[in-house]
Amino acid sequence: MGNKLTACTSILIGKDASIDGTIMIGRNEDAKAAWPKHMVVHQRGEMPNHFISKDTRLELDLPEESARYTATPEWTDKDGLFEEDGINEYDVAMSATESAYSNALVLGYDPLVENGLNEEAMITVVLPYVKTAREGVQRLGNLIAKYGTGETNGVLFADNDEAWYFETGAGHYWVAQRIPDDSYAVVANQLAIQEIDFNDTNNFMFHPGIQEFVEKHDLNPDPATFNFRKIFGTADRSDAIYSEPRVWVGHQMFSPQQATEETPESTELPFIMKPDHKLSIFDAQNYLSNHYEGTEFDPLGHGEHAHKYRPISLAKTQESHILQMNRPGANIHWLAMGVAAESTYVPFFNGITDTPAPYKRGKLPAQLNSAYWIFKHASVLVDSHLHDFLPLLRDVQKERNAAAIKMIAETDRRLPSLKGEARATFLTRQSDGYATDTLNAYKKLSLELITKMTDYCELNFNTDENL
Numbered sequence: 001m002g003n004k005l006t007a008c009t010s011i012l013i014g015k016d017a018s019i020d021g022t023i024m025i026g027r028n029e030d031a032k033a034a035w036p037k038h039m040v041v042h043q044r045g046e047m048p049n050h051f052i053s054k055d056t057r058l059e060l061d062l063p064e065e066s067a068r069y070t071a072t073p074e075w076t077d078k079d080g081l082f083e084e085d086g087i088n089e090y091d092v093a094m095s096a097t098e099s100a101y102s103n104a105l106v107l108g109y110d111p112l113v114e115n116g117l118n119e120e121a122m123i124t125v126v127l128p129y130v131k132t133a134r135e136g137v138q139r140l141g142n143l144i145a146k147y148g149t150g151e152t153n154g155v156l157f158a159d160n161d162e163a164w165y166f167e168t169g170a171g172h173y174w175v176a177q178r179i180p181d182d183s184y185a186v187v188a189n190q191l192a193i194q195e196i197d198f199n200d201t202n203n204f205m206f207h208p209g210i211q212e213f214v215e216k217h218d219l220n221p222d223p224a225t226f227n228f229r230k231i232f233g234t235a236d237r238s239d240a241i242y243s244e245p246r247v248w249v250g251h252q253m254f255s256p257q258q259a260t261e262e263t264p265e266s267t268e269l270p271f272i273m274k275p276d277h278k279l280s281i282f283d284a285q286n287y288l289s290n291h292y293e294g295t296e297f298d299p300l301g302h303g304e305h306a307h308k309y310r311p312i313s314l315a316k317t318q319e320s321h322i323l324q325m326n327r328p329g330a331n332i333h334w335l336a337m338g339v340a341a342e343s344t345y346v347p348f349f350n351g352i353t354d355t356p357a358p359y360k361r362g363k364l365p366a367q368l369n370s371a372y373w374i375f376k377h378a379s380v381l382v383d384s385h386l387h388d389f390l391p392l393l394r395d396v397q398k399e400r401n402a403a404a405i406k407m408i409a410e411t412d413r414r415l416p417s418l419k420g421e422a423r424a425t426f427l428t429r430q431s432d433g434y435a436t437d438t439l440n441a442y443k444k445l446s447l448e449l450i451t452k453m454t455d456y457c458e459l460n461f462n463t464d465e466n467l
């Protein structure tokens with residue numbers, strides 16, 4: 001994430017791979033352990049016609065019409081917006097970005113562009129202006145081909161029909177692959193896309209000059225194929241410790257029968273996988289909340305290898321989101337503030353007009369009228385006595401998850417009879433009610449934890465009852 005040194009983890013799930021026919025794209029935004037995020041709704045026509053990035057100083061003229069969309073910007077725009085994720089009024093979802101790395105050979109011929117289009121601005125200049133996922137891929141690709149980028153990134157797109165994963169490989173060159181309907185993909189800070197079929201435009205999109213660029217500069221180690229990861233990416237020891245284990249654990253969760261030969265440091269893990277069972281919204285949430293539970297690599301354990309690999313969910317997660325599309329009712333922007341493993345995913349329906357005030361505020365230092373800080377407060381209290389307090393957090397999470405499904409089912413039943421303003425008002429009320437109830441549950445948990453902690457003080461003494 002540019003200056004923020006992000007290190008995210010992503011998941012994409014096709015509609016035939018999910019239990020309910022929905023398409024899901026999700027990602028953890030990992031950068032700083034204490035750096036608040038907001039959840040907002042931008043109204044139709046709200047965007048200016050000219051954009052200047054505070055991160056790179058890139059200037060862009062934008063289309064006259066901008067769509068309504070949700071987003072999770074930083075608490076301060078001092079270094080840029082970093083809106084990160086959202087769904088627009090045309091039911092296009094976008095999440096940006098999954099940071100990755102290009103090798104020195106390709107960067108020698110197409111260097112990163114200091115004043116290019118980076119993560120900070122991608123949501124802002126793409127999502128309000130597209131009506132399909134493919135349009136999103138093409139708009140972002142065109143902008144990067146023209147203006148360049150200063151980072152190597154992966155970007156997730158989805159609509160009600162398909163999901164796409166987009167990757168930049170150098171300053172200007174990019175590819176994108178459609179996730180097959182019966183498959184999923186998990187990505188962890190490496191270039192992930194492998195073989196490109198340039199004749200299959202239904203499933204691949206790409207910079208029009210990428211083949212010529214690779215051929216001209218002799219970049220392909222195996223000219224009989226075109227493996228984007230091998231041509232543009234890296235495969236070093238840091239990948240084995242930092243990135244590959246997170247892909248491995250996803251395959252162990254969802255495709256254990258196929259992934260029996262995989263190890264945490266396997267260097268040839270496939271990008272596209274078919275799950276052994278249909279995946280639910282909670283499967284996606286559990287992946288983004290994973291820290292190698294049940295293995296010797298769990299940082300919450302005490303074994304020899306407890307901190308060997310970088311977990312998916314960690315203290316530096318600012319927010320985690322899952323954008324759930326192709327729903328029978330309204331699509332959903334699920335958002336967990338702070339550490340996903342110690343938070344709750346709150347469903348915000350696409351079509352809402354606003355978000356609760358606590359979700360739109362939060363800065364430094366901490367303030368406990370902010371959703372971000374309310375979740376973080378409970379999280380750090382649980383961390384103080386993890387063995388004793390984690391079960392209490394799990395009880396709250398289970399109750400809130402069940403309440404979310406109940407609320408969504410009730411909303412879906414009512415929606416067919418509502419149109420226009422009445423529909424938007426109802427969706428906003430439903431989202432606000434659950435979001436507020438969840439904040440109250442976490443406030444109550446924090447007070448319970450503080451009460452229990454009062455007797456943990458080292459300044460304590462057990463007095464004889466008979467004295």
